Amino acid sequence: MSGKARITIHYCTQCNWLLRSAWMAQELLHTFGDSLGEVALIPGTGGIFEIRINDALVWERVRDGGFPGPKDLKQRVRDVIAPDRDLGHLDRSSKENKADSGESV
16 A cells, blocks of 8 residues: 555535445545555544545635535645546536636636
8 A cells, every 4th residue: 555645535424425435445445546545434423524645635615615526536635646647528528618717727
């Protein structure tokens, strides 16, 4: 596992966010597979929902305004563990949207 990222998803059991957390873990494992050393689900209480990579906070429900969609989640994880990696259609749609809006790509 040396050198591979450890992702933790700390979720609220009182809020019944286990299935949402497990789905996100599955998405990350499917997309990043061999780049990850571990994806851990950590039960908690009090409305907590945090995603960390090697202890660095990449998503927090209150701070970031809810839950990440699959695109945002995968892009944030990619930006930490493999910044040069192309996420295929997820990245192309972002670049196309920026080009359509007149932003520089």
